[in-house]
Amino acid sequence: MQIHPNTAPTKGFSFGLQPPLAWTAILSLVLFTTLCIMAGAAGILRTAYIGLSFAVAVLLYLRYPVLYISFTWWIWFVTPLVTRLVDLKSGWDPTRFMLVSQYLVTLLTFFTLLKHLPRSLRQGGLPFLLAFIGVFYGFLIGLVKTSPMTAARGLLDWITPIVFSFHLFINWRDYPQYRQNFQTTFLWGVLVTGAYGIYQFLVAPEWDVFWLTSTKLTSMGDPEPLMLRVWSTMPSPAPFAAMMMAGLLLLFANKNVLRIPASAVGYLSFLLTSVRTLWGGWFVAFITMVAALKAQLQMRLIITILIMSICIIPLTTVKEFSETIGNRFETFSNLENDDSAQVRQKIYEDGLNSALTNALGNGVGNTFIVDDKGVLQPIVIDSGILDMFFTLGWFGAVFYLGGMVMLVLKVFQFSESRFDSFIAAARAIGLGMISTLAGNSGMLALPGMILWGFLALAMAGHQYYLHQRITNVNATGVNSNEYKRGI
Structure with missing residues (x-):
């Protein structure tokens, strides 16, 4: 998932995480989401995930616009799965409120x-x-x-x-x-x-x-x-x-x-x-x-x-x-x-x-x-x-x-x-x-x-x-x- 705005398309493996500030924000969101689900506090994510993903998106949109595009795609790719994991741990939510995060980011x-x-x-x-x-x-x-x-x-x-x-x-x-x-x-x-x-x-x-x-x-x-x-x-x-x-x-x-x-x-x-x-x-x-x-x-x-x-x-x-x-x-x-x-x-x-x-x-x-x-x-x-x-x-x-x-x-x-x-x-x-x-x-x-x-x-x-x-x-x-x- 590494994207750097000043590099050419790679022909092999590339796992560098640049720029550091952007990836710190992204990985913090991933870590917080994972810990909440594993620690039995998944209900927190029903609102926290929306706010945190939007905050990361604002940072990327303003400072790292190319990486923002990749982040937006991934929010669309994985948010439904995160929602299902939260539902399993905290009960079924028919409103599907967490899915609003992908729209706000976009x-x-x-x-x-x-x-x-x-x-x-x-x-x-x-x-x-x-x-x-x-x-x-x-x-x-x-x-x-x-x-x-x-x-x-x-x-x-x-x-x-x-x-x-x-x-x-x-x-x-x-x-x-x-x-x-x-x-x-x-x-x-x-x-x-x-x-x-x-x-x-x-x-x-x-x-x-x-x-x-x-x-x-x-x-x-x-x-x-x-x-x-x-x-x-x-x-x-x-x-x-x-x-x-x-x-x-x-x-x-x-x-x-x-x-x-x-x-x-x-x-x-x-x-x-x-x-x-x-x-x-x-x-x-x-x-x-x-x-x-x-x-x-x-x-x-x-x-x-x-x-x-x-x-x-x-x-x-x-x-x-x-x-x-x-x-x-x-x-x-x-x-x-x-x-x-x-x-x-x-x-x-x-x-x-x-x-x-x-x-x-x-x-x-x-x-x-x-x-x-x-x-x-x-x-x-x-x-x-x-x-x-x-x-x-x-x-x-x-x-x-x-x-x-x-x-x-x-x-x-x-x-x-x-x-x-x-x-x-x-x-x-x-x-x-x-x-x-x-x-x-x-x-x-x-x-x-x-x-x-x-x-x-x-x-x-x-x-x-x-x-x-x-x-x-x-x-x-x-x-x-x-x-x-x-x-």
């Missing part, structure tokens, strides 16, 4: 939006502004149709990916450091959460079983070994699969020796999530990434895939894993008898007309609708596209989707992906996540941060290389305006 980037929004429009920040307008409109409708607290809670899921991605985009001058940061963070993220995911599947730890039985979520499998749909350290299989999809694709652009064991545990746990939508998203992203690279980089990528396959395929044939993975793959050829596919089809049939005819929208956080008998019914929308129109209405959805489409069109006009494999991976991950929106609300919370964040970083990379080229041209005495018109 929302520090809202200050970046306030500070840089006016000038960002000249640099290509319009997509983020459009999406923000769409979500803010949905929030106003939510205030009218539901309570302020409920609307504010729903707003967190929608707004954090936008402000976080804007922060990445506007700090394009730090693109090389952000690139290294993402590679290192997701390398360790895949390795750690992937290994835990396999452990979770084989053992079914008591804190995960307690959480599963308390929530009564039957869609996540049975609370016993070899019967779970893996969600690792995260809140459910879909966010974990989204993180794993992004991390596994980034490993193709990573030269660290740990990418091989990370790939082995990562792909196995990714398959054990049984999230077919994200499997399809990985395939779309992989094809997009390969097509963007130069022939030399494509050949290097193919060699990497062969090496990884030698390590991964034998694991999937192990009896404990093969049956679960094989049964899920068989459903692709038998969708008419698949419960999940039938449920999603029913959702589309029931929700399509309601979503597209709801001009004003139901509002952010308003997850109930009045049925024909006048009874409030919870809304189940397992589709990002329907969710946008149902929640934001036509007005908000047009702005939000317009910003997303504009961002995608921009990043696929850039040529830097031919020589920068990270940009190729970043924009492929963004497109792969968008391809999942038909069957998954992948624009919210952690999946949304992956969707918007990687597209934003691809834009930041373009801005960085463009600035470098213009600077080099000016240094050689060529007129910069003529150069701009030619690129």
Whole structure:
């Protein structure tokens, strides 16, 4: 997890913890959390964890902005697991209040939006502004149709990916450091959460079983070994699969020796999530990434895939894993008898007309609708596209989707992906996540941060290389305006 803003990407092991002040704060949070759980004082963490994680984030945001990015990702990765451990020790908390910490840590980037929004429009920040307008409109409708607290809670899921991605985009001058940061963070993220995911599947730890039985979520499998749909350290299989999809694709652009064991545990746990939508998203992203690279980089990528396959395929044939993975793959050829596919089809049939005819929208956080008998019914929308129109209405959805489409069109006009494999991976991950929106609300919370964040970083990379080229041209005495018109 070592990230230093002034070092180049490493090719081997690197365990230095720099800068000392930042890592002292981070390790203090880790140590305090561990001691509270082990000493039987886990209840303290229900408020202390939120305050301490936010305090560490403020320090990093102000003084160590690159390390702040890594810390933010890790808070999203591990906070749900910490919450489950606290619940096991101190009793079930249905409010899930501790999970607010990941939103507070991320929302520090809202200050970046306030500070840089006016000038960002000249640099290509319009997509983020459009999406923000769409979500803010949905929030106003939510205030009218539901309570302020409920609307504010729903707003967190929608707004954090936008402000976080804007922060990445506007700090394009730090693109090389952000690139290294993402590679290192997701390398360790895949390795750690992937290994835990396999452990979770084989053992079914008591804190995960307690959480599963308390929530009564039957869609996540049975609370016993070899019967779970893996969600690792995260809140459910879909966010974990989204993180794993992004991390596994980034490993193709990573030269660290740990990418091989990370790939082995990562792909196995990714398959054990049984999230077919994200499997399809990985395939779309992989094809997009390969097509963007130069022939030399494509050949290097193919060699990497062969090496990884030698390590991964034998694991999937192990009896404990093969049956679960094989049964899920068989459903692709038998969708008419698949419960999940039938449920999603029913959702589309029931929700399509309601979503597209709801001009004003139901509002952010308003997850109930009045049925024909006048009874409030919870809304189940397992589709990002329907969710946008149902929640934001036509007005908000047009702005939000317009910003997303504009961002995608921009990043696929850039040529830097031919020589920068990270940009190729970043924009492929963004497109792969968008391809999942038909069957998954992948624009919210952690999946949304992956969707918007990687597209934003691809834009930041373009801005960085463009600035470098213009600077080099000016240094050689060529007129910069003529150069701009030619690129």
